[in-house]
Amino acid sequence: MEMSLLNAGLAAGAALAAIPVILHLFMRQTPKQVIFPALQLIRERQKRSRKRLRVKNWLLLLARMAVLALMALALARPRLYSETPLGDESAPTALGLVFDTTLSMDYVEKDKSRLDLAKDRARDILDRLPDSSLVFVVDSAAPGVPSGLPPAAARKVVDGLAVHPVNRTLNAAMAQVYAGVAECDRPVHVVYVLTDLARSSWAADQPAEGLDLIAPKAQAKTKSAAKPRTATFIMSLAPPDPHNVSIEEIQTSASMATDGEPLGVAALVRSQGAAPATRTVEFYLDDKKRGEQPVTITPGGQALARFQTPPRFGEGGVHRAELRLSGEPDPYPDDDRRYATFKVRPALRALLIADSTIDSEFVAAALDPDPTAAARSVRVDRTRPAQFSKMRQDGLRAFSAVFLLSVAELDDAGWALLLQYVRDGGGLVIALGPRTSLDNYSGVVPSQLLPAKLVGKSVAPEGATFGKVADLTHPLFDPIGKDLAAQLGLVPIFRRWNVSPTENAGRVLIAYSDGAPALLERVFKGPRSGRVLLWTTPLSQLPSAAPDPRKNPNLWNFFPNPSSGWSFLVLMDRSVSYLAGAAAEQLSIEAGESALVALDPQARFSRFLLTSPDGKTTEELTPSPTNPFLEVVAPRAIGQWKLTGIGPDNQTTAMGFSVNPPRAESRLARLEPPDLDVIFGKDGYQLAQDVQTFKDQERTMRVGHEVFPWLMFLIMLVITVESVMANTFYKEAKAPQAAGA
Amino acid sequence: MAGTAEKYLKPEVIRQVARLDLRAKFIVEGFIAGLHASPFQGFSVEFSEHRKYSSGDNISDVDWNVFAKTDRFYVKKFQAETNLTGYLVMDLSGSMGYTYRQELTKFEYGVSLAAALGYLMIHQQDPVGLIAFDQKVRQSLAPASKRSQLGNILSLLARLAPSGVTDIPSSLHQVAGMLKHRSLVMIFSDLLGDRDAILRAFHRLRFAGHDLIVFHILDEAEAEFPFEGMVRLEDNETNETIEVDADAIKADYLEEVARFRAAYKADCVRARIDYVPLHTGVAFDKALMSYLLLRQARA
Known part of the structure; x- marks a missing residue:
């Protein structure tokens, strides 16, 4: 705690405290001469009370001196500081202005967005700044240490600020501003953070970056040890009572629509605020309105609005879906629209190879439950191993996935056919079964194909099930990995093949409950990656009459059985999409993520033109010859991007993807002071919720705490004590008792 | 002390009387005059003083005037006794x-x-x-x-x-x-x-x-x-x-x-x-x- 005096000259008045002493020493009253025979009584009294009298006199003298000294001190207006004061506003300042430019700063209240308010506050601060100051303006969306600008130039930068869908955390932005301010030679260092304190803008569990740059130790190490401390003010621009209705998520029933099949599109609408909200969700397909649905959402609740695309709305190519909220005006419009991009393609084809019909029956039923239907997402063909071996490679390419289901043996031609198919980018699912031949599957060609070497059949431990899903973000499982793992845990396993994963090639995707591999994958890199999935237990269930399934050598699991849940159906369906390469595409993303567009290897695109949603900017991209996908890294603008592939003969193919605002921005959850304590340290910042608080805090930081009122209180206290002491010491003596009474 | 004689009981008044014999006289007279309104009424130089009546005292010595005013028995004591x-x-x-x-x-x-x-x-x-x-x-x-x-x-x-x-x-x-x-x-x-x-x-x-x-x-x-x-x-x-x-x-x-x-x-x-x-x-x-x-x- 340090102290300074606003009117230091007046503090000299403290010397007036000497007046009582001077009066006592030099201006003593000339005593009156009085004859007094009873001197003996006074002397006797003095013997006993001389010390007490002296103490009393000293106490009174001290009290009177204290009153004068305190009055002089009060006039000097002392102020206390918890740390080095900032000094008044006329001092040249290194000023850091950190602007939160996340989407939530678009929240409008009283015709002003949060960012507009932030700009107003910043202009106020800049207006008061001396011209010799340097200003470091940090936009949370822009990386790099800013250079110091004169106030006038900084004002122009502030005027040009806008919100950005893609942003970094403000923790990172603090490093930029601290780096600039800490190195500045101006005597006063202040940083203002203008933010709505949205939780999505901060990493609440991590300290702000760059705190070490302004820590006293770090400053001492710099060339001038007397560097000023940096004060950090956080100006909260959060609306006091936020209310927002948003489309938090757009959900499609599949990542890819199949020709002739409708695609389900749903809007998850959430309301934040104290009152229930009624809105209309409008559904647009390729910019044409296809439907609308009113929704009523309870305060803090959510509702789902479902739509369907027409069965046939344009075959092939890329299509754009858009959901819009309409109805009452919303203070935060950025999350009132969401977009999705999807492809429409012909039904995928899957070839099932099995020794007997029953071995392929369950997979066929899962992939193509109604072969008579006009619209089918997967068309299944079945064949026997012997017939398969006679197929031609060209014929096999028509299939997105091939299933080898409990096949006992496959001849070399068949294995070679499969190997070539996979190397060309095909997808193969192999399920080992009771009759699978160890020798046949251990041959030279199968060894090149399989992700694991077969060891032998075994009885699973009692109570065994599927166990851990190794990677929940694997495209085969994402985004339902957790639910899927729970379902797999319900599937009883009685027998299995023990395998040893191929070194550097085999990867376990699902294990049994005892850790043994259940599903393995092997990827063959190429222009189009081929994949092999190996199940070590059959994807079929043979009929069994034995009461104890463990004693039936033909009963290996209840995986396909509906009593074991939905994991079989989902995994079979997703396997075909995954092996066909559709699952890897990322056409509907959130701002900050990268879009991944699958390229047709036949098209041989030489370049791409990427056009932003507003059509104002176009960028040319060049594809990688080895990558079957085109990756667009973190596109910034919200909306539907167009991607035009240009082939060898300047033939163009229309593609595209959608970018949505981050879901977390819609929640408008605020940081609380404990969170800020974690970020800046308990005493590392001043938080102001409104302009008045901010001004008070700034004044306190600049000129400290005014001690005047406390001094006046102290003076009154000392005067009171002095009066009490004087009255006590010189109390009116009681009238002496009448003599003789 | 409204009476003339009683004023001489005040030191500031008696100082004005130069002769000591008169001072003594005035003081005593003032004192005696003051006694008239007191239980000592009737006190005079003829007897030395009053004392409270106690069992065995001669009933004829009881000062009935004092009794009448004070409702208490006082006995006159004469100089021979004191x-x-x-x-x-x-x-x-x-x-x-x-x-x-x-x-x-x-x-x-x-x-x-x-x-x-x-x-x-x-x-x-x-x-x-x-x-x-x-x-x-x-x-x-x-x-x-x-x-x-x-x-x-x-x-x-x-x-x-x-x-x-x-x-x-x-x-x-x-x-x-x-x-x-x-x-x-x-x-x-x-x-x-x-x-x-x-x-x-x-x-x-x-x-x-x-x-x-x-x-x-x-x-x-x-x-x-x-x-x-x-x-x-x-x-x-x-x-x-x-x-x-x-x-x-x-x-x-x-x-x-x-x-x-x-x-x-x-x-x-x-x-x-x-x-x-x-x-x-x-x-x-x-x-x-x-x-x-x-x-x-x-x-």
Whole structure:
């Protein structure tokens, strides 16, 4: 705690405290001469009370001196500081202005967005700044240490600020501003953070970056040890009572629509605020309105609005879906629209190879439950191993996935056919079964194909099930990995093949409950990656009459059985999409993520033109010859991007993807002071919720705490004590008792 | 004290009477007049005093007038019953000649009081003597009860003047040696001296069988300390001075005076000595009443 005096000259008045002493020493009253025979009584009294009298006199003298000294001190207006004061506003300042430019700063209240308010506050601060100051303006969306600008130039930068869908955390932005301010030679260092304190803008569990740059130790190490401390003010621009209705998520029933099949599109609408909200969700397909649905959402609740695309709305190519909220005006419009991009393609084809019909029956039923239907997402063909071996490679390419289901043996031609198919980018699912031949599957060609070497059949431990899903973000499982793992845990396993994963090639995707591999994958890199999935237990269930399934050598699991849940159906369906390469595409993303567009290897695109949603900017991209996908890294603008592939003969193919605002921005959850304590340290910042608080805090930081009122209180206290002491010491003596009474 | 005679009980009034015999007369008459409204109504020099009736007293001695006014039985005691030799012992120390702002010095107050008591005793046919001392006994007058004795006493009292230092204890020891018969010794002094020695002298007189009444006379200023601000106090006996802040020590001083008087009083009570604290602002009747009550209780 340090102290300074606003009117230091007046503090000299403290010397007036000497007046009582001077009066006592030099201006003593000339005593009156009085004859007094009873001197003996006074002397006797003095013997006993001389010390007490002296103490009393000293106490009174001290009290009177204290009153004068305190009055002089009060006039000097002392102020206390918890740390080095900032000094008044006329001092040249290194000023850091950190602007939160996340989407939530678009929240409008009283015709002003949060960012507009932030700009107003910043202009106020800049207006008061001396011209010799340097200003470091940090936009949370822009990386790099800013250079110091004169106030006038900084004002122009502030005027040009806008919100950005893609942003970094403000923790990172603090490093930029601290780096600039800490190195500045101006005597006063202040940083203002203008933010709505949205939780999505901060990493609440991590300290702000760059705190070490302004820590006293770090400053001492710099060339001038007397560097000023940096004060950090956080100006909260959060609306006091936020209310927002948003489309938090757009959900499609599949990542890819199949020709002739409708695609389900749903809007998850959430309301934040104290009152229930009624809105209309409008559904647009390729910019044409296809439907609308009113929704009523309870305060803090959510509702789902479902739509369907027409069965046939344009075959092939890329299509754009858009959901819009309409109805009452919303203070935060950025999350009132969401977009999705999807492809429409012909039904995928899957070839099932099995020794007997029953071995392929369950997979066929899962992939193509109604072969008579006009619209089918997967068309299944079945064949026997012997017939398969006679197929031609060209014929096999028509299939997105091939299933080898409990096949006992496959001849070399068949294995070679499969190997070539996979190397060309095909997808193969192999399920080992009771009759699978160890020798046949251990041959030279199968060894090149399989992700694991077969060891032998075994009885699973009692109570065994599927166990851990190794990677929940694997495209085969994402985004339902957790639910899927729970379902797999319900599937009883009685027998299995023990395998040893191929070194550097085999990867376990699902294990049994005892850790043994259940599903393995092997990827063959190429222009189009081929994949092999190996199940070590059959994807079929043979009929069994034995009461104890463990004693039936033909009963290996209840995986396909509906009593074991939905994991079989989902995994079979997703396997075909995954092996066909559709699952890897990322056409509907959130701002900050990268879009991944699958390229047709036949098209041989030489370049791409990427056009932003507003059509104002176009960028040319060049594809990688080895990558079957085109990756667009973190596109910034919200909306539907167009991607035009240009082939060898300047033939163009229309593609595209959608970018949505981050879901977390819609929640408008605020940081609380404990969170800020974690970020800046308990005493590392001043938080102001409104302009008045901010001004008070700034004044306190600049000129400290005014001690005047406390001094006046102290003076009154000392005067009171002095009066009490004087009255006590010189109390009116009681009238002496009448003599003789 | 509205009556003409009673005004002479005030020190500031009696000072205007130059002749000591008249002073004594006026004081006693004023005192007697004051008694008319009291249980002592009817008190006169013809009898010495009243006392409460007790079993065995002659019923004819009951003063029915007093009974009628007070509803209490008082018996008249006549001089024959209370014939007691009295000595008026005057302190001649310089300090007794002091007053700060009163009409009478301590000595003059003491002399007036002694004269009044002498007057009262002579009129009761009690033999009265006078002794005056400073460092030793300077003047003495043998006790006698005849009318001319009053003139002698008053004449001697008028001649006395306080001066110089005093030695109360040794003087009292000397007085004790002088008294041969059991007497009533009335001491008029400010008792400023070695208290223990003075008390020892009192005890000696008391143990010799004498009754003792100590009229402890202080000046009004000594009793009430009316000074303000810084004062340099000087002892007129020793010329010693002391500088004090009167406001600061007033309370302490008064406490000390009370302690001083209380100490004498406590010792006197233990030794069955009548201690009468007075100061020069106190009316004489209080002193005389004290005497009378004490005598009454002693009878």
